[in-house]
Amino acid sequence: MTRAVATLAVSERTFREIADKLRAAGYQHLFMSDGSIDMYGIALAAAPRPVGPVCTCLTNQLGPHYCEVHAA
Numbered sequence: 522m523t524r525a526v527a528t529l530a531v532s533e534r535t536f537r538e539i540a541d542k543l544r545a546a547g548y549q550h551l552f553m554s555d556g557s558i559d560m561y562g563i564a565l566a567a568a569p570r571p572v573g574p575v576c577t578c579l580t581n582q583l584g585p586h587y588c589e590v591h592a593a
């Protein structure tokens with residue numbers, strides 16, 4: 522039986538965060554042949570804001586100079 526799915530395009534950064542968490546939790550079977558993720562039964566929730574500064578060296582595109590943790 523096949524089931525139609527709608528596709529919601531998100532940023533590469535957002536996709537990577539979700540994909541990494543799902544893989545780390547053992548949900549490899551959710552990845553479809555085209556690389557998208559079938560999230561049927563999985564709800565998205567906003568995580569609470571971090572209390573302290575966050576390292577953005579790998580995600581801010583501007584380099585460590587602009588990282589709250591590593592800029593000196």
Ligand SMILES: [Zn+2]
Nearest residue numbers: 576578588591
């Ligand atoms: Zn950093």
